[in-house]
Amino acid sequence: MESCDVLVVGGGPAGSSCARVLHQAGLDVVVLDKSQFPRDKVCAGWITPQVVETLGLDIDDYRQGRVFQPITAFVTGLGTGAAVTVGYDHVVSYGIRRCEFDDYLLRRSGARLKLGEPLASIERQGNAWLINGSIRTPLVIGAGGHFCPVAQFLGAQFGRDEHAISAQEIEFEMTPAQLVACRVAGEQPELYFCDDLKGYGWCFRKGNFLNVGLGREESHGLAKHLAAFWDWLVVQGKVPAGAHPRFKGHAYLLRTRSPRSVVDRGVLLVGDAAGLAYPQSGEGIRPAIESAMMAAQVALAAAGDFSRERIENYEQRLQARFGARNARSLPLCPPSIRATLARTLLKTEWFARHVVVNRWFLHNYQPTLVLS
16 A cells, blocks of 8 residues: 555646646655556647746757657648648747657656556545555546546546547658658648538648548548548648558547536546547647646645635636636527638638637637746
């Protein structure tokens, strides 16, 4: 039997960020993850300067032996129609590989690591939790992604009463010949919305690596749309011809649709476990890291008393930062008219720049999170 002040389940960006803040405050933190690190993680993979600042990331140190692709433009389009290029005179994001990024953040967290160990059991014993029958802790942080077992313990119904976004993607290192032939510029990820506006595909070159994927609201049509998207990219010379990609899938909840409870006695959920992905883009790295920082702040303020009353203000913090859950806006016009307007707007440079890129994908309207 061993004990710790906080047990974090999940070693991704959310778990490692939370663990680091708590460790730096002097707490004994253990990170439990079913995988060994570095791990293969499907994700388009880019971070904004705000994320770099929030993490206190040493760019010079990070880029040693790792991919760190500066982004100065985005290409956006609707289906196979004409695309719009939105350029900037400065770096607006950085492309990263999740296998490298997650491992780097986890190793620098300073927490004790228990890797290759899944969460098998969680039970209440007095004022503490007993994890896997061998670790006692008063606080559990659920940071295990969409299918986090801690979220399930709090009542999450995977596949039931949850309208998750489904995505499939692939990331691979290109051969020298493929690098020469690839018509995708590393400094400008390409984003293409589906004709029915229920999802979008992307093609993103990061150094010698290429990441291609597509996410949709409706999982039953995902394979068909992805196959058509890949075939179109082949014709455009953006992906290798003759390749037979083996895509990997994942799911996530949008903040505005998440029904999950994120706090209970001695338990907090962060990142995708809490269902915090941005509504329009589905991007989850920034919300994961920021929610982890807020959870750590709430935990430290509780000063060892992790009753629900002491930590339930975490939900208010999330709401102030990311908006209310299950938010619904009143329709101003019929869906068919809104769809027509959206298709028209997506073809304009102004809308692509100020709404699609700046607001939906870069979130320039939201300042860097500063911990008080």
